[in-house]
Amino acid sequence: MATASGRRSAKLLQRIATLTPRLKPRPAVGACGWNPKSLQFWRCLHHGGDGVLLVPDVGRERKTSGSRQLASEGGRLPSSVLGGLRYATSAALPAVGAKVAKAEEMIEVSVDGQSVQIPKGMTVLQACELVGVSIPRFCYHSRLSIAGNCRMCLVEVEKTPKPVASCAMPALPGMKIKTDTPLCKKAREGVMEFLLLNHPLDCPICDQGGECDLQDQSMVFGSDRGRFTETKRTVLDKNLGPLVKTIMTRCIQCTRCVRFAKEIAGVEDLGVLGRGGSEEIGTYVENLMTSELSGNVIDVCPVGALTSKPYAFTARSWELKSTESIDVTDAVGSNIRVDSRGPEVMRILPRLHEEVNEEWISDKARFSYDGLKRQRLSEPMIRRPDGRLEAVSWHDALEAVAEAAHRVKPEEMAGIAGKLSDAESLMALKDFLNKMGCERIWSEGDGKSANVDMRSSFLLNTGIASLEYADLCLLVGTQLRWEAPLVNARLRKAVRSSRAKVASIGPPTDLNYPHQHLGTGSETLIRIAEGRHPFCAEFGRAERPAVIVGSGLLEHSDKSAVMAAVEMIVKHGNVVRDDWNGFNTILLNAAQAGARDLGLVQGARAGNKEIKFLYLLGADELTPADIPADSFVVYQGHHGDRSAYRADVILPGTVYTEKEGTYENTEGRTQQTSPAVPTVGDSRDDWKIIRALSEIAGVRLPYDTANGLRTRMLAVSPNLLRIDDLEPPSDFSFTLKNQFPSTVALSSFPKAVENFYMTDSITRASRTMAQCTAAFFGKRE
């Protein structure tokens, strides 16, 4: 996609933009953004004279014309331009239900004397943002509906008798907006005084202190004294569960949390109760906020009314060191910020990535960090004949492993990669075992016969962001809400914005949007595949149908038949076309996609002999029955979880906050974690352990540095080195089968996730996740 000329011209345009003298910051030429109200992209094409030309982004279909290079904001295109638009034709997109502003629907307004071209339908506040004038606000949030109730964003508009709430006022042609007049200042000061009437002065003990919108804005618009001499009101705190702490007296009733819960999380628990001075946010009946995204209300809350319960009173925001990283608790690869103090991870916050997680993360990603500190393996250990594990030196431990490995035949060895393994350690493990002559390697969650021939057969081909454009979605054997909460949030967005129809086959799930539950297992699936189900008609009507296959099916006993049925639906439903690929598999684990790209599957010479030497790279999902009693088990991992109890040798590794590891998410996007805190005790980077072991075992791996290892990865799977790049999956429609085996076991599809809060060794070690399980799990089916 990238062309040299495109890159050059973009650079040139940017240089022109920077040379143009200007009074206020304006969007750079090529800058683009998302207008949530009109559901469209804008892109700044031209700075002419005193004005800025912004047009709706039509670069979606111009994917080859260098539009991608025009995106100057970190070289990243706005949401979906990459994903959906890769497949979409101009006829099919932009989004259904979206009002498309044509070039002639641009209007001109002036902000503080500077004229700007904006698409019709933008609000006054958005127009100001485009010119670089920031408007103070509390209730306005670009991803939520407009409430207009905090009044902080008042601006003056010429010929209006009163200041207007800019977040709720559509910009009209010729509007002269003024944001720096005495009237504006007075209006904002007045609003601020009212907001502070009932707000307690407890910033020193408030967890939001230091990163509080109200605190910041009161520094600008607040007075050092108020005229309110009455007693401040107090509000009863609400119990929203073990994650969100409420100090409702601090609430300024911006209703962001209410709108988030209703619009994004899809749990209508929160509401505005009462009115006037006694208005408060609450649930009225005792009701925990049972959402997998509930932690995000902490971020949307502009004050300290909703704060993190596990983080409460543990650190102040200015003491923390922030490290940009990637979440590994599911296969979505949410972008996170790890806030640490010294050797301790204090909290985890989301980081904006329009194409992956927008600005939300799941509760598991946000709150499982206390699991990083508990149950950790910090020293190499060897099990003594009396059954006790004894701490030994690295050399002794590695020697014990090498010796045991050489005692057995290569066919009797096996290696299993765990859910959280990074691509580097996967590569090292595969190379090491292959050099030992063993080809019996697989990755957890894939089953022993993963289909890795075509990337498109195991990735979320549509792309997370483009899933918003689907108008029909069939979920097969997946509890999407618990398997990939943020993918589910995208689907929910599609349901909300364009009334996409969702149907599911599999275990009944409490999806947080209207959907049809067609059946529980292969019987329904086969009826659809054979065209004997009323739902088949929906495929005919849909423009962009999608099928999402759950990971639970990958380990299904009758996997090939079920997958063949899915492929028939894909074929007959016209799900894969040149302009749209709606065939998706949702992976469960962060390591899964990378493991498949690196070919962590059983080789041809794997054999079927009884395992006598088992190398577990953080694999904890094995039952005792899976491990032969007399086998030698090496457990390399970071937590004393299930498999550590069976291990003969323990090699302590690192968790994702301690290493630079490459992960590929379920849509095939390569991302990297960054080390935020030092390693624990004597533990080492996983790939380094395997590298050291290979030397002791006499099969020295040919790389000594991370770069050397990555060079090796480049040879195997080059996409794993293109960080934050989405490698488009290959076309695979020709491989689709047209019929399936005559015998198909009629069975119900299994649940892939039993307990959303505890899916891996980190979350199982987390106290917060245990509390969540206790609080919420009883409520779920």
Add this chain to the structure above:
Amino acid sequence: MRSWRLASRAVAVYRATQTTGSALRPLPSTVLPSQIQNQDGVCRPMSTALLMHRDKPGNSVKDDWDFSPENTKRVKEILSNYPKNYKQSASIPLLDLAQQQHGGWIPVQAMNRIAQIIGVAPIRVYEVATFYSMFNRQPVGKYHLMVCGTTPCMLCGSREIEDALLKHLGVTRGEVTTDGLFSVGEMECMGCCVNAPMIVVADYSKGSEGYSYNYYEDLTPKRVVELVQELRQGKTPKWGTQNPKRINCGPEGGNTTLLTTPKPPVCRDLDAC
């Protein structure tokens, strides 16, 4: 100098709360209405009760509640007034109907049932029910007496009216008399300022069929007690002004203005144009 000023300010604030300032102080929502002591205007809470449901006998999320068969017909009628995709518009009329049916107050299960009927999350109904002070979420008497407390009525003596009522009934605000007949609440302006002070008698004694909501205006502490006595006897006093010298909202002793037909406004002679 500055600290002295602050200190004197603090003293002033303290004095204000000791005397009149506290009269309008909103109470923390943790205080139950029944706990509110009306000790000569020490605290006058907003009419809103606790904005939270707590399970109690007779008002529990485990109860069953539904509209009566007759009212189910009225529910259908009410729903037919609104487009099918805007059924939630019926939440206020349905809450009103539920309140009439349930003796003047709405238990939590009634709100849940309404939410089910109009197809919204229960919290959306709770929001409406807590917003309007006319919806009672705690039991009230068969005759719920609401005293207007807004400025014109207050200036004309609504506080005395309320005190007389509370003293006569021997209850505090929000409390129900032991015979279950009366309760007293406060309302904001009901548009009768010209006949201030006034109260409203919401009569739930005859179910939703015989429900009435009558204004009694131009009250005196003596007259309001008489009203209560008449109600207790099962009578329905004549609604409207209680001043025999007034007709509706006309002035005492007959009209003083508009005694003749007013002259029409002078208009242009259109024919001359």
